[in-house]
Every structure is written in C-alpha cells, then in structure tokens.
Amino acid sequence: MARGRGRGTGGLRRPQDRMQRAFARRQRARRWLTWRYVLAVVLLVAAVGFGVYAIYFSAWLRADGVQVVGNAQLSERQVLATAEVPLGGPLATVDLHRIEVRLKSLATVKSVDVSRTWPHDIRIEIVERTPVAVLDRGDRLTNLDASGVAFGRLAKAPAGLPRVKVGPGADEDALAEGAAVVVALDAAVAELVDFVEVRTVDEIDLHLRDGRLVRWGSAEQADDKAAVxxxxxxxKAEVYDVSVPGAPTTR
Structure with a gap:
C-alpha cells in the first residue's frame, strides 16, 4: 500500500515539475526579449550619435571643394567670388539657399541650383541668360535676353545680333516687348535689321540697313506680324506698317 502511495505522489509531482520548467522557460524568454529591445535601443542611439558626430563634428564630411558647371560667359573665379561658399566646416551645415541668392544677384545668371555632393563638395549648376540682341543705350552696350533682361556689358556689338535702342519713355515692360519682337523675327528679316527702336510698349519700329522703316507697334501678334x-x-516702299497684321500698309 505504501509503495502505491509513493507512485501516486510522484505521478502528481511530474506534471507540476513540467509546469514549473515551462514557466521558467517563459520567464527566461521574456527576460531575453526585454534585453533584446534594450540592446536594440542602445545600438540605435549609438548609431544616431555616431551619425551626428560624423556629419556635424568630424573631419570626414567637411566641405573641402566647389564644383562649378554650366558657366560660359561667367568665369569660375567670378562665380566663386560671388557664391562665397564657406569651406572647412561641416558639409551638412552649408546654407545652400544663401549661396543661390548671392549668385542670382548676377544679371547673367538666369537660374542656379546649389547642392551637396557627398562627401566633400558643393556643386553649383548655372544656367546663363542667352543674348538675343544688343541693348544700345548710347553710352554703353549690354546683352539683352528674350525676356528683356539686360546683362553683361560689352566693349562692342557682336556680329549677328540686332541692336535695340530705347527712348526716354521706355521702361522695363517696353524693353521686354522689344525683346519679344526680336525673337519673333524671321532669320532672313533679322539680317536686314540695323536696329530696333523701342519708344514705349506700343511704339516699336524696325530700322532696316537700307534705310527702310517698319512700323511694328506692340509685341502683340508678333508671329503674325513677322509672317506678314x-x-x-x-x-517696293519706304515705310511698312504691320502694326495691324490683318491690314498692313506701305508708302
């Protein structure tokens, strides 16, 4: 009878032992999971700290050089002098917007994009204005682009570009109208033009090399006027009036 009771007690303990061992395993698993999270957080903080140090404080990612592309009329020296790129400090802290603002102060610059080229350079990509005419103000010559912006002082008028002369009443809008007229001219006609006279936005004339005069008017319907x-x-005439392209006249 005693032996039977002993076997019965052992039989009861074995399920309890298994439950205790399973509970212990679950506890160890929970502790390991907790430590895994802690370890992951520690590694993440360390990685972020290392990244901040590398980007903002170490010499590994400092601004050491400047790349200038797209400049033809402006020299690299002019671009760098205007850009004033701070070198020697962290590349990440270079104020790209301020560099762009400084470069846009150059009349020759139509647009500019400044970016970081890791690990050490600042890249300046310039789009320069393209001259379509020469603005002749009497005492000085400058380039004139298609939007009527004057830029780049000239010693003499280059061959192949018509001159634009402005009257005392010509403002920036009138200059833009004059540039639009030049752009609209057929190449064969442009070769005949000595200069474009811009008095106001509505009073634009073409003076041809042989002395003939074209009354153009405003830049409205410029393509139609050019075709007419x-x-x-x-x-054969001395004066051609295309200010109303649907009803041109000559005399």
Whole structure:
C-alpha cells in the first residue's frame, strides 16, 4: 500500500515539475526579449550619435571643394567670388539657399541650383541668360535676353545680333516687348535689321540697313506680324506698317 502511495505522489509531482520548467522557460524568454529591445535601443542611439558626430563634428564630411558647371560667359573665379561658399566646416551645415541668392544677384545668371555632393563638395549648376540682341543705350552696350533682361556689358556689338535702342519713355515692360519682337523675327528679316527702336510698349519700329522703316507697334501678334512682314518686304516702299497684321500698309 505504501509503495502505491509513493507512485501516486510522484505521478502528481511530474506534471507540476513540467509546469514549473515551462514557466521558467517563459520567464527566461521574456527576460531575453526585454534585453533584446534594450540592446536594440542602445545600438540605435549609438548609431544616431555616431551619425551626428560624423556629419556635424568630424573631419570626414567637411566641405573641402566647389564644383562649378554650366558657366560660359561667367568665369569660375567670378562665380566663386560671388557664391562665397564657406569651406572647412561641416558639409551638412552649408546654407545652400544663401549661396543661390548671392549668385542670382548676377544679371547673367538666369537660374542656379546649389547642392551637396557627398562627401566633400558643393556643386553649383548655372544656367546663363542667352543674348538675343544688343541693348544700345548710347553710352554703353549690354546683352539683352528674350525676356528683356539686360546683362553683361560689352566693349562692342557682336556680329549677328540686332541692336535695340530705347527712348526716354521706355521702361522695363517696353524693353521686354522689344525683346519679344526680336525673337519673333524671321532669320532672313533679322539680317536686314540695323536696329530696333523701342519708344514705349506700343511704339516699336524696325530700322532696316537700307534705310527702310517698319512700323511694328506692340509685341502683340508678333508671329503674325513677322509672317506678314516677310511677304510685305517684296513690295517696293519706304515705310511698312504691320502694326495691324490683318491690314498692313506701305508708302
């Protein structure tokens, strides 16, 4: 009878032992999971700290050079002098916007993009204005682009570009109108033009090299006026009026 009771007690203990061992395993698993989270957080903080140090404080990612691309009329020296890129400090802290603002102060610059080229350079990509005419103010010559912006002082007028002369009443809008007229001219007509006279936004004339005069008017319907003028010049006359392209006149 005693032996039977002993076996019964042992039989009861074995399930309890298994439950205790399973509970202990679960506890160890929970502790390991907790430590895994702690370890992951520690590693993440360390990685972030290392990244901050590398980017902002170490010499590994400092601004050491400047790349200038897209400049043809401006020299690299002019670009760098205007950009004033701070070198020697962290590349990440260089104020790209301020560099762009300084470069846009150059009239020759139509647009500019400043970016970081890791690990050590600042890249300046410039789009320069393209001259379509020469602005002749009497005492000085400058380039004139298609939007009417004057830039780049010239010693003499380059061949192949028409001159634009402005009257005392010509403002920036009138200058933009004059540039639009130049752009609209057919190449064959442009070769005949000595200069474009801009008095106001509505009073623009073309003075041809042979002394003939074209009354153009404003820059409105410029393409239509250019097409009409190309045909009208076949008529022998001294003055051609295309200010109303649907009803041109000559005299």
């Amino acid at each position: 003028l190309l045909e009208l010049l076949n008529v």
